[in-house]
Amino acid sequence: MSPENKRETLNFRQNRYSKSNKNYNKSYKKNGGNSKSKGQNNSFNAQSSFQKKNYSKRPYNKSGRPKQLQKPSVKIAFLGGLNEIGKNITLIECENDIVIIDCGMAFPDGDMLGVDLVIPDFSYVEQNVDKVKGIILTHGHEDHIGGIPFLLSRVNLPIYGTPLTLGLLGNKLREHSLFNQAKLNVVNAGETIRLGCMEINFIHVNHSIPDSVAFAIKTPAGTIVHTGDFKIDCTPIMGEMIDLSSFARVGDSGVLALLAESTNAERPGYTPTEHTVSDSLDNLFRQAEHYRIIIATFASNVNRVQQIINCAEKYGRKIAFSGRSMVNYMDVASKLGYLTIPENILIDLDMLDKYMPEEIVLVTTGSQGEPMSALSRMAYSDHRKVMVGEGDFIIISANPIPGNEKTVGNVVDELLKKGCKVIYESMYDVHVSGHACQEELKIIHKLVKPKYFVPVHGEQKHLRKHAELAQFLGMERKNIFIGDVGNVVEINENYMKELPTVQSGKVFVDGLGVGDVGSIVLRDRKHLGQDGLIIIVASLDVYDGHVISGPDIVSRGFVYVRESEGLLDDVKRLALDILEECADKNVHEWGTIKNRIKEEVAKLIAQKTRRSPMILPILQEV
Secondary structure, three states: OOHHHHHHHHHHHHHHHHHHHHHHHHHHHHOOOOOOOOOOOOHHHHHHHHHHHHHHOOOEOOOOOEOOOOOOOEEEEEEEOEOOOOOOEEEEEEOOEEEEEOOOOEOOOOOOOOOOEEEEOOHHHHHOOOOEEEEEOOOOOHHHHOOHHHHHOOOOOEEEEOHHHHHHHHHHHHHOOOOOOOEEEEOOOOOEEEEOOEEEEEEEOEOOOOOOEEEEEEEOOEEEEEOOOOEOOOOOOOOOOOOHHHHHHHHHHOEEEEEEEOOOOOOOOOOOOOHHHHHHHHHHHHHOOOOEEEEEOOOOOHHHHHHHHHHHHHOOOEEEEEOHHHHHHHHHHHHOOOOOOOOOOEOOHHHHHHOOHHHEEEEEOOOOOOOOOHHHHHHOOOOOOOOOOOOEEEEEOOOOOOOOHHHHHHHHHHHHHOOOEEEOOHHHOOOOOOOOOHHHHHHHHHHHOEEEEEEEOEOHHHHHHHHHHHHHOOOOHHHEOOOOOOOEEEEEOOEEEEEOOOOOOEEEEEOOEEOOOOHHHHHHHHHHHHHOEEEEEEEEOOOOOOEEEEEEEEEEOOOOHHHOHHHHHHHHHHHHHHHHHHHHOOOOOHHHHHHHHHHHHHHHHHHHHOOOOEEEEEEEEO
């Protein structure tokens, strides 16, 4: 710097200091020599402290410029939806604020005997309820909203969703007597809300149910994109195609992590448009000119039902709905304007007999072979209002969920035995998936351009295939996290790491009981179902422990008593010997006596039958 420039700089600094000092002296005299005016701090001191806070202690790099402060981290906890189909629930946490994405349920597996529903373990949510700012919902399918009534019965949290999603949820909350206390907030696609430190943008996507959305969650740590369930359909039955431009805008502004569904990650190509089903249904309606048409589909697939209604109107048929969930869904969808039903086309189930079979289309639940569904009851002649036979043309407009293939096959077999014509094969194109295939997933990845990626919504094979797809597109393996239920991942602009797991798992709903059926109860139920039960009843003397009456043997699900009297007599004699021996040896601890009976009787039965029934001794003192 030249000497002249140095002098000019020095004069400028001196003048600025003298002006500041004069202002301070004026303020000082005005306040009577007191450095603080009433109700406010001295401006000079305040300014000095501000400069000290923001500049004097701010870290500098080697070039003399202030360093950029590091962004905080965001934690993502998965309480469901990984390595399983259904039960989706994810928690996003940043700076002590938590937002919950979805809260679904799953249907029980074949070995969950007597269980009605499976919901997530909400312990982690309850432990952190003070941090939770709300629940945001992607769409109205049961695997995304079915667990909410059980969560709200424990903690009352505000819920945000699109109109149809909240309409369907409202029906469920009324069934649980929770609607009046629920805090439901309608948010349309394209709108943005703020929950704590997070700003959530609702992005319209295509799915098998209208009003589905993805989320772009802007946090202090960076933007998290959660796709929800989606596909790319350029010609949807209702509404616009997926809002790809919003995904692109979010991607251009920088995305820290992408959480994308993986249900169809194994399938190449694109998911067909819903209009494929429209053409197939039209052809089948023509073939079924002289039949009564019965169509089984998901109750939540509003778009599919609209296609059926359109075909019924075209061919002059009346529509009836069967199944409680089907009736409820259609009622909500029509009231909110998501289902258009022409006048005088909808009839009640009780009016079927007033029309010729070829004038009827019956839309029913039971596409997954559920035992209590309407179609299953028809197949097994257990439906109170509908009997099926040779005059019925039955269309199953859904693919079996993995694990349901056997139950669907059983229902189809029963319908065929009754002479029904059943359309269930995929070659008829009566169903298309609502989930993205590989090429659609690639499009989202390329638009969003995330730094980190977490595949969600699928079993292990789906998650790993999706991870491979991301690697194929150029993402490093170290930036991909394949998780499990209970996992927590911490994501920062500089790293991604796994944290200790949190309490999670499956909670079984059996009737009105929630969580009172556990692994031990299920094990006992399976044991009873496989090998049956033997009950040994005896009355003992209260003074010396000798047998007064019995033991009597009761068999349930083990052997037919009249054909196995010799075996049961052997069991009776063995139990009597054990009881008398214990009495002679002054063994009066009932736990010890019962265990001896169980062990010895089990050995005898295994030796003679190669079976292992549950053995239940019942003793009473007289």
